[in-house]
Amino acid sequence: MSLWKFLTSLRLTVTCLALAVLLIFFGTLAQVDEGLWKAQKIWFYSWIVWWEHLRLFGWRFVVPLFPGGYLIGFTLLAALTTAFIKRFQWRKDKIGIHCIHAGVILMLLGQLLTQELAVESYVDFKEGETKRYAEDHLKNELAFIRDAGSGQDEVVAIPEGFLKPGAEIRHEKLPFTVRIKDYGVNCTVRQRGPMVDGPAVATQGFGTQLVVEPRGEVTDMDSRNLPYAYIELMKDGRSLGVWLVTPWLDMFRAGAQEISTERGPLRLALRFQRYYEPFAITLLETHSDMYRGTDIPKNYRSRVRIMGGKSNETREVDIYMNHPLRYAGLTFYQAQMSPPGVQPRTSTLQVVRNPGWLTPYAGCYIVAAGMYVQFRHHLTRFLAKRAGGDGVARKGRWGVIAGRLLEVGLLGYLVIKFTLKLFGYA
């Protein structure tokens, strides 16, 4: 059997759909052990689920491998597309079927686009605080920061994935080589006891006074991993010292660790990965409602001010449940808020950049249109056959026109209503 024949077979599509059902079932249950983010990565954002992950509640699978989300999704996409091409016939009674196929293909492409390009981050701020960046709660970066003048910093941000023990990192913007001596995905730190803890690994910076205690990776939604790394900076084969970097230093408000270089001081920090935006967002006011007599939140509302951006505008907006702010390609959702009465008042906004956010809606429109056309065609043919005439003769010409106008008006109303709702105008 040729590959073309294999891809266009109905069996492949049905098999993919069955595997997708199983994948979703197992991937959802796996969240109990692995947590949401890790389970998604293992089961849905992968080509193959390897044997070490094929266990649920301590029971191992009998198969050594299972197709991952990418493999099933991409095969299904290929099968649908090839079948669409192979069986395409330009006939009036097939338009609905073509639309349904095209809509499903678009939805699959939209999901792939979302998985690959969507970025999720958070803005945490106190009332009165202004932020120009959002932070990724799952990714960290080793940042080297230099004063670039004019109120700006030049940042060289090395992703956490580069921090492997023994790795050496070079970059044209860095006047030294960064050698990773040790790295851990999660840790706690404590003050060094000089008579108890022996010599410090770090020879420079705050790390000389601290002891790192590595911890296992946490995967539940309410916890964060706080990684650490001991980095040695090398220049011309000579060590400039070993620094401890960890987000804990930020939390202790220890201040910046600085290295003197020929081009001035360079600050270094291992911090949550940042995404800077060309505008500033200020938290003006928080508002939280609870159901009377309970601590159960009813509504969280943040009033924010957006300043800058391409049009250099200033506007104040309320963000609350089911009422996100869409601005500059980003969507801001109300995520968390400090409990009532607790000072300082804080709010957390989830920030989503998803260039493909419209594709599922467009796909749904096309599928709905295809289904409507297809069912309408069959219904009309069925009614005509039962009536034994063409319908026009029975209802009269004006009856047909009135029916068509009513149909178009109703459909147009639904489409416009839904579209306006989608863009927040209704």
Add this chain to the structure above:
Amino acid sequence: MNFRFRPAFFIAILVAAACGLGGCRKPFIRVYLAPKDVSGPITYKLPPGWQEATPNSVSLVAFSIKNGGQEAGVNVTPLPNLAGREQLVVNMWREQAGLAPIDGEELEKALEPVPIGGEQGRMFEVLGAREGGAPLRIVTAFFHTAKASWFFKMTGDEALVTAQKPAFVEFLKSVRVSEEALSAGPLSQRSAPDEPSAPASNAATPAASSPAGEPPTGWTVLAPGKMQIAKFAVPEKDGAKAEVSVSVFESDTGGTLKNVNRWRTQIGLGETDETGLPDSVKPLEGADGAVLVDLKNDSRALLGAIVPRDGQWYFYKLLGDVAAVEAAREQFVAYAKGEAR
């Protein structure tokens, strides 16, 4: 134009797209320009030897300095614009150091110019004594913006404060304040950046600029203590002294009985129960839901008022010698009701 569909070509495109998919999220080193961090309404360069400390309820940031058994502290406090009321401010700190107030002419001599974050500020020093007699030095610098008056106060052991004055001046130069961050709400609602969240029952709402209007005539403004939003000294009466303090909380902090018992212990009285409450608590006429607490123990007296107002609970306390408390009773009650006299 003849178009012939080639399945092999199409499959090759699919495979290439699938391979490309894996490379989309490959991490890489980013280099970018970013605006400098402004973590709150104020940024600064920390002088060597200074350590950040927990600010009080009205300060934004605080630092502690320790050296050889001596201690000093630095507080940064934004208040509503006090331009033109410098004499009041200086005398408030002179009072804290046990010194007599000064007049306008002496004030001009006492104030020296100092740069604060690119603005022209003024600075004065007060040398006095603590209650035990130990020398106390206070160095205060301030400057006014359109929205606020920013106060930078270093206080502590005389020798240490004198030694740290150059570092304090350098610190003042490095300070940058953000008007934008302050514009988000009334100054009175500013809270310390990054201060840990506190449970509701313990959370003091930082000062309203004047919790119940202007204080009555004759009362002297004092620096408020922890959890307080205002503090005053009432006029002495034959050597008898008393002070008024005001706190605001988001809740009634446990109810009237609990607060009455707390106040009773402050003047050496034992706790009471619900049946004993009416002996010392009566409604505060003219203020809905408010109560007036009247306690006395030998020469000490305490007048308290618990006033629910605008969804918050205001706690007024007049504590001191009986004669001074009785003399200020009428003014205190009016003040608690929001009627300054």
